[in-house]
Amino acid sequence: MRPHARGVATEPGRQYMIRIRGRLGATALSAFPTMESEVRRGETVLTGSLEDQSAVYGVLAQVEALGLELVELRRVGPPTVDEG
Numbered sequence: 001m002r003p004h005a006r007g008v009a010t011e012p013g014r015q016y017m018i019r020i021r022g023r024l025g026a027t028a029l030s031a032f033p034t035m036e037s038e039v040r041r042g043e044t045v046l047t048g049s050l051e052d053q054s055a056v057y058g059v060l061a062q063v064e065a066l067g068l069e070l071v072e073l074r075r076v077g078p079p080t081v082d083e084g
Helices: 053-065
Strands: 014-021 036-040 043-050 070-075
Touching (some): 014 053, 053 070
Antiparallel strands (some): 036 043
């Protein structure tokens, strides 16, 4: 029996890219201390490692709590077993 469900990362610390509409100020960015940020074409792009699926949901909860508009969430690290 495999320990991970289909499409779930097989190793901790997968890399993610999160695009948010608009330019985030220092206060909003402080809600994402483990993520790097840059502004591209009027969007803030956060990139960094998230330990597991619950960390991904935690970041999404922060985005919602701050009233930010999520444009995209993309896993950019190495493929999972099923994707490879």
